[in-house]
Amino acid sequence: MHRVPQLTTPWASRDLQRAWEKTYQNHRKKVQNAQPLVDTRPPQTYSHLHLKFKKLKMEEERLSIIDRNNYLLLQRVASAMKTGRRIDGQNNFTWRRS
Template sequence: MHKVPQLTIPWANRDLQRAWEKTYQDHRKKVQNAQPLVDTHPPQTYSHLHLKFKKLKMEEERLSIIDRNNYLLLQRVASAMKTKGQTDGQNNFTERSLNRKQREQAFMKVQKQNQVVPERLRSSEPWYGAQRRREDWAAMARHPCKRRHTWRKGAENDARQGHSLMWMRSLKQKG
């Protein structure tokens, strides 16, 4: 062991020297008993990082859907095995067959209406007269200040009543 430093002044207090000696010896023991401070252990693992509950729940739901579909398929196969390939006579399309008459009646009604439309078009009178329109165009070209719109049916009556502007035309509903 190392020697304890000696006091340079011989008349100094011996108690003071003992206290220094004791602290020095304690320091040396601590230095000898010191352990390395570098932590070489792996980091601590946390369970919530490795055990993902949301993923487990999603997987459980997926498996329950698969189990349910497998059960339904098993029931269908079992019912097919019981009937031995014969039909059971059930008609799941009764709703469609009940509406068949209504659909046929609606179809016949639409066909009749479609036959009436061309007849109405042939029997209706034209609203605009092409010849009158050409005459008005020629008259307007000759006299641009005078505006007369007689190419529409009833325009003569409108002109007599003072309505000679095109946007004030009176539309008649044909029935």
């Protein structure tokens, strides 16, 4: 064990002893007057854990692609309706007897 250095002057040790006693008594007073404290608040929530911006961006891009495809399909249906329902692939096959 380490030895505590001994002071050469007795008045210095007396003053130090008083200072230590005063500090210890202040500490004991604080410990006796301490009030119980229980934190009943819920833990702090962070928005970046609940809002997933990457997922929202991917969903937005997917919906924009679907909207674009729906618009193109609507244009095709509208042009087919305007042309009067013609048959696109007509077969000009003539029957021949052998």
